[in-house]
Structures are given as structure tokens and as C-alpha cells.
Amino acid sequence: GAVVSQHPSWVICKSGTSVKIECRSLDFQATTMFWYRQFPKQSLMLMATSNEGSKATYEQGVEKDKFLINHASLTLSTLTVTSAHPEDSSFYICSARDRVSSGADTQYFGPGTRLTVL
């Protein structure tokens, strides 16, 4: 199956700093990538949809100036958490959509990035 990688797998940072998370589709091109956030014992919540070469679409309640998304190529999207605070500590997961000829398209997920803000 298609492989999506994320880097780093975990990061600890001080409050007020910015953190960049990379998401790569390794063996397919993804015109659309997605960023999710998951708090402990909760399900995944979609943060934003990222289309290659255009601005990301953010879900209601997600601050676009705080969570900067760049999708500069068909295999790479980045999420930057700016001025991180302890409440931003979470598990961030990206996914990439692989469009197939059957009409359905499947999203493949990365392994996730554990962010801890002190």
C-alpha cells in the first residue's frame, strides 16, 4: 500500500517557540493532504485540507495564523505550529489522498507526530 511518512515522530519544545512538522507521500503523488489532531482518548479531528499549490482550507475553530500549512509539492506538506503553548500539545497526524481509477480515493495516514509544549 501507499506509504506516508512524518518527521519528526516526536518533539518537545518550549512555550512560545515554533515547530514544523513534515508530511511526505513516499510512493505516490498527493494533490490533497490533510492534517488531523488527536487529544488523549479522543478521536481524530480534522484541522485542515491542503491542496498542492493553493491555500489550505481550515476547519471551523482552527486558527490559520497559528497553524501554518504549506503544500509546495505533490509529495510534501508541512504544518508549522507557531508560538506553541502547552494546550497545543497533541498528536498531529497527516494523511495523503491517493486517487485511483475506480472512482473512490483512499487516504493513507502518516505515523503521527507527538508534540509536547513545556
Add this chain to the structure above:
Amino acid sequence: DAKTTQPPSMDCAEGRAANLPCNHSTISGNEYVYWYRQIHSQGPQYIIHGLKNNETNEMASLIITEDRKSSTLILPHATLRDTAVYYCIVRGYSTLTFGKGTMLLVSP
């Protein structure tokens, strides 16, 4: 997208078949049924999807009722590594929306 209903938890003995049900009574004609699973502290893993025919791959089988209002994911020989939260998601052309899923615990 149509909502789904899954039991919050299920148990299964190692080596036995695990049958995970999902109700999606409001599914519309162009919506697919997707199954993903999430092992603790990992990203979700795609398992299988279908529209109206039963599907099988190396991981599982998906049985969709004729009226498409419910489906069952079958893991034919569950192993301890199949312990995870299983998500049944119905979607058309929009994004995946995750519910609470079913926590499957496979025991020795």
C-alpha cells in the same frame, strides 16, 4: 456524509474470527464504506473499502448488506497485533470524519 454507529468495544480470542459491525442507515448511493484501524499511538491504517459488493483483501473481508444500511468487517484469524480501535467511515467525495470506533481487544 452519513453517520455510522459502532459498538464501543469488542473482545475476541486469538485465532478466532473477529466480526465488527457498523450501522450506516442514512448512507446515500454514491457513498463508500471505509474501514481504518488505529493501533495505540500510531496513525490510522487503511484496511478496506467498498461500495455495494463484498470485498476481500489480504487484511480483511467487508460484507455490505444488500440495502447498504450496515456492514461487517471480518478479520478471519485475529492475532494479538490486531488489538486496535476500528473505525467505520462512510464518505462520498468529502474528507474522512472519524467517530469513536470500536476498541477490539484480542486476547490469548
